[in-house]
Amino acid sequence: MNTKLWAVDKENPIKHSYPQIKQAADLLEQGEVVAFPTETVYGLGANALSDQAVLKIFEAKGRPSDNPLIVHITKQEQLTGLVDNLTQTAHKLMDAFWPGPLTLVLPKKEGVSQYVTAGLDTLAVRMPDHPVARALMEVSGLPLAAPSANLSGKPSPTTAAHVAEDLTDKIAGIVDGGATGVGLESTVVDCTTEIPVILRPGGVTKEQLEGVVGKVDVDPALLTESSTSKPKSPGMKYTHYAPVAPVFLVEGSQQFLEETIIKAQNEGKKVGFLATEETILKAAGIKELTSIACGTQADLTTVAARLYDALRAFNSTDVDIIFSETFSKTGMGTAIMNRLEKAAGHKVIKE
Ligand code: AMP
Numbered sequence: 592m593n594t595k596l597w598a599v600d601k602e603n604p605i606k607h608s609y610p611q612i613k614q615a616a617d618l619l620e621q622g623e624v625v626a627f628p629t630e631t632v633y634g635l636g637a638n639a640l641s642d643q644a645v646l647k648i649f650e651a652k653g654r655p656s657d658n659p660l661i662v663h664i665t666k667q668e669q670l671t672g673l674v675d676n677l678t679q680t681a682h683k684l685m686d687a688f689w690p691g692p693l694t695l696v697l698p699k700k701e702g703v704s705q706y707v708t709a710g711l712d713t714l715a716v717r718m719p720d721h722p723v724a725r726a727l728m729e730v731s732g733l734p735l736a737a738p739s740a741n742l743s744g745k746p747s748p749t750t751a752a753h754v755a756e757d758l759t760d761k762i763a764g765i766v767d768g769g770a771t772g773v774g775l776e777s778t779v780v781d782c783t784t785e786i787p788v789i790l791r792p793g794g795v796t797k798e799q800l801e802g803v804v805g806k807v808d809v810d811p812a813l814l815t816e817s818s819t820s821k822p823k824s825p826g827m828k829y830t831h832y833a834p835v836a837p838v839f840l841v842e843g844s845q846q847f848l849e850e851t852i853i854k855a856q857n858e859g860k861k862v863g864f865l866a867t868e869e870t871i872l873k874a875a876g877i878k879e880l881t882s883i884a885c886g887t888q889a890d891l892t893t894v895a896a897r898l899y900d901a902l903r904a905f906n907s908t909d910v911d912i913i914f915s916e917t918f919s920k921t922g923m924g925t926a927i928m929n930r931l932e933k934a935a936g937h938k939v940i941k942e
Pocket residue numbers: 658659660661696708711713714715737738739776777779790791823824825826827
């Protein structure tokens with residue numbers, strides 16, 4: 592398949608890039624799969640109402656069929672065809688955080704494709720806040736099922752180039768609207784219970800959610816490494832976000848970080864170092880270290896925005912092993928550490 596590439600103006604795509612948006616929307620209407628930017632990561636979209644179109648997403652990504660997809664909408668009215676019995680809490684969360692990086696798991700209506708939900712009786716829905724994603728949905732008139740536009744297991748894409756790396760010739764097209772904003776996927780919250788439960792940490796923090804609805808629980812499976820607790824979000828059980836070289840999280844002081852790196856170098860390994868600008872600067876004395884910076888400690892949203900690009904960038908180096916700085920699990924740090932732990936397969940070296 593010849594993958595089309597459209598460059599669009601992110602600021603006002605319908606006004607400034609209508610022909611490109613229309614071509615992409617037409618392909619979606621024809622049941623094809625098209626990648627597009629959202630404010631979290633690039634999504635791989637297909638008509639959520641068509642079984643055939645949705646199946647093409649799983650095929651292109653190599654995604655396990657038991658991992659359900661998030662349906663993207665532009666207007667709350669679209670919910671009527673998709674979900675039922677919304678709680679007060681669900682309404683409060685929509686009003687506060689939509690459009691934005693929050694996905695709600697809601698009781699699904701009859702008729703929604705069983706492939707989208709992987710056979711579950713709930714549906715995950717989000718209203719993205721990205722002009723290009725919204726323009727595609729407005730012009731096509733379709734709700735779009737869209738997981739992240741990467742091959743399964745790879746880091747999620749935050750640029751059109753990342754998508755092209757993984758999916759060229761496998762999908763109908765890529766809409767290039769520049770780098771995404773948040774850089775990590777949406778927060779997934781189960782709203783089918785009285786107290787909402789975070790199934791995946793992401794762009795909206797627990798603290799922000801609690802500011803709107805009071806108590807919010809966290810899926811216990813997120814708090815342990817043990818495989819005994821089964822995550823309620825099927826996708827959370829898969830390894831993810833991993834570069835080719837093994838990643839180890841290093842928990843401890845700057846001195847311990849540096850000793851860990853030097854020890855591996857002395858064993859003959861080529862070492863990669865994933866850390867903030869500040870930490871890399873402090874370790875500048877270490878020779879032959881391949882350091883890739885992901886943002887600044889002063890603002891963890893910059894770490895979120897840079898993380899996946901940094902993880903992918905190690906694949907163009909010749910490192911044998913990657914050591915990563917760690918972050919405290921509060922605010923945006925929770926989602927960053929969740930992705931880093933998955934990239935590392937939970938391998939942690941503690942001081
Ligand atoms: P991705 O689209 O790649 O960002 O992944 C979507 C995430 O949402 C995965 O972790 C899915 O398992 C999760 N998800 C989607 N639908 C549901 C649902 N109905 N119930 C629980 N988790 C879901």
